[in-house]
Amino acid sequence: MFMILVSICLGAIILSGCQRLLHPSTVLSTFIHSPQSAMSSNLIVLPRPGQITTGQAIPSPSEAAFVRTFGQLLPAASYLYTQNGRIAYYSQSPETNDPTATIRRVLFIHGVQTPAIGLQPLSKELFSRFPSAQGVLVDLWGHGLTDTPFAPHEPALFHQLIEDLMTHLGWRDAHMIGYSFGGSTTATFAAARPDRVSSMVLVAPAGLLRDAHFTDEERSYLRGGDDGLEEAAKDWILEFLEGGRLTVPSNWEERVARGEVVAEAVRDWELKNHPGHQASVIGVFRDGGVLDRHAEFLRAAKGGVPVLCVLGETDDICKAEDLYEVGLKNVAVVPGVGHGVVRERVPEVVHLIDTFWRAHLDTRLCNVVPSSSILLLSLTLNSVAVRRSRVTPTSVVLFDIQQKKQLAELTMSGIKYVEPIALKLWSSWGPGCLPVQFTHDINEDTLNVLGASYVGHERKD
Numbered sequence: 001m002f003m004i005l006v007s008i009c010l011g012a013i014i015l016s017g018c019q020r021l022l023h024p025s026t027v028l029s030t031f032i033h034s035p036q037s038a039m040s041s042n043l044i045v046l047p048r049p050g051q052i053t054t055g056q057a058i059p060s061p062s063e064a065a066f067v068r069t070f071g072q073l074l075p076a077a078s079y080l081y082t083q084n085g086r087i088a089y090y091s092q093s094p095e096t097n098d099p100t101a102t103i104r105r106v107l108f109i110h111g112v113q114t115p116a117i118g119l120q121p122l123s124k125e126l127f128s129r130f131p132s133a134q135g136v137l138v139d140l141w142g143h144g145l146t147d148t149p150f151a152p153h154e155p156a157l158f159h160q161l162i163e164d165l166m167t168h169l170g171w172r173d174a175h176m177i178g179y180s181f182g183g184s185t186t187a188t189f190a191a192a193r194p195d196r197v198s199s200m201v202l203v204a205p206a207g208l209l210r211d212a213h214f215t216d217e218e219r220s221y222l223r224g225g226d227d228g229l230e231e232a233a234k235d236w237i238l239e240f241l242e243g244g245r246l247t248v249p250s251n252w253e254e255r256v257a258r259g260e261v262v263a264e265a266v267r268d269w270e271l272k273n274h275p276g277h278q279a280s281v282i283g284v285f286r287d288g289g290v291l292d293r294h295a296e297f298l299r300a301a302k303g304g305v306p307v308l309c310v311l312g313e314t315d316d317i318c319k320a321e322d323l324y325e326v327g328l329k330n331v332a333v334v335p336g337v338g339h340g341v342v343r344e345r346v347p348e349v350v351h352l353i354d355t356f357w358r359a360h361l362d363t364r365l366c367n368v369v370p371s372s373s374i375l376l377l378s379l380t381l382n383s384v385a386v387r388r389s390r391v392t393p394t395s396v397v398l399f400d401i402q403q404k405k406q407l408a409e410l411t412m413s414g415i416k417y418v419e420p421i422a423l424k425l426w427s428s429w430g431p432g433c434l435p436v437q438f439t440h441d442i443n444e445d446t447l448n449v450l451g452a453s454y455v456g457h458e459r460k461d
Contacts, residue, residue, distance in 0.1 A: 062145075107165075119137055155293075162196075185289060190305050313335045320333060
């Protein structure tokens with residue numbers, strides 16, 4: 001048996017143990033026609049940042065095979081075809097249409113190894129509390145039913161997945177819940193595109209482990225090298241993530257039949273049935289944002305996006321002190337649980353998210369100013385910009401640009417910038433006033449939170 005070391009080098013794939021070169025499509029066709037043998041005998045090594053890529057993807061398994069094994073816990077998969085490969089996602093439609101609901105779009109981003117189904121218990125409970133929300137769970141690259149791009153698995157690759165999916169869904173922004181590696185991806189995405197993130201919940205986020213804390217041998221596994229080193233690196237990375245050898249509970253089939261998510265069984269299934277999964281896991285750990293993302297977390301913390309962090313008390317991947325260090329102060333710790341808090345303590349995590357959303361985002365309105373009126377807001381700030389309220393999606397209010405961070409923290413509605421309205425649209429109303437039309441009744445307390453004061457209102461013509 002010889003081992004195939006797939007390495008992108010001058011557009012060719014080098015096969016160790018023989019003296020010839022094969023085009024990437026030749027190797028990929030092996031995975032298409034014989035994924036089991038490919039998984040058992042060949043080690044795939046993805047290109048690293050800066051290396052040439054083939055533009056081809058390793059195909060993912062079928063939904064039918066997955067559902068036969070784990071049941072239909074998720075909605076039927078939908079697929080988005082992109083230049084990087086096929087993305088699988090699962091959309092939960094709103095059960096009600098409450099016009100005052102502020103939690104409308106929620107995107108769940110899973111961690112490394114366990115795909116979207118791992119967040120199904122959390123999403124199910126949240127949807128029961130927020131029935132007007134559309135929730136989408138997505139399988140990240142190389143996980144579940146999503147392909148493995150033959151490309152460096154760096155944060156930009158996953159950011160593009162989120163961008164492509166949100167554009168496809170027609171979402172301007174969304175509330176994001178990221179677990180483990182998904183937490184790191186959410187934070188780095190928020191640092192790059194805060195306008196796309198209404199709020200973020202980081203559950204046991206990865207991203208703050210330091211390369212410097214590993215031994216020289218372990219850092220050599222992170223760098224990679226020849227085929228012998230890659231084999232050892234694979235074993236070390238998988239055991240590090242698993243906390244030892246992967247052990248599937250003997251009663252996993254009985255538990256699945258009862259509707260449980262048995263994460264170990266899901267991970268084992270991926271290793272055996274997804275030809276690119278193992279390579280994606282290793283690529284994510286090396287380059288995807290699991291390590292040394294302190295600068296991006298700090299930018300996310302300063303970006304004005306409302307954030308909640310949830311940790312297990314005994315988590316050895318992320319500590320509260322790590323989050324405080326990068327400016328994330330809203331941290332809740334669930335006692336008596338570790339990194340698996342997202343599945344092991346669903347009721348507690350859901351309660352924390354519910355409280356966070358209702359306290360910081362779900363401002364309730366009352367009949368002070370009738371809806372469909374034109375409201376006059378007084379300008380007491382030096383410099384202004386137009387922003388849109390998350391409470392009333394078609395509203396606009398004024399804010400001090402220089403106070404951006406403070407106002408974002410005080411805001412109850414997760415406000416984001418939109419294009420400034422020309423002064424001519426409101427200057428005729430008199431100095432220091434802006435006409436604003438709300439779609440719902442609004443009270444003065446809300447205006448105070450927004451940094452504006454009530455002047456008066458007129459009925460819409």
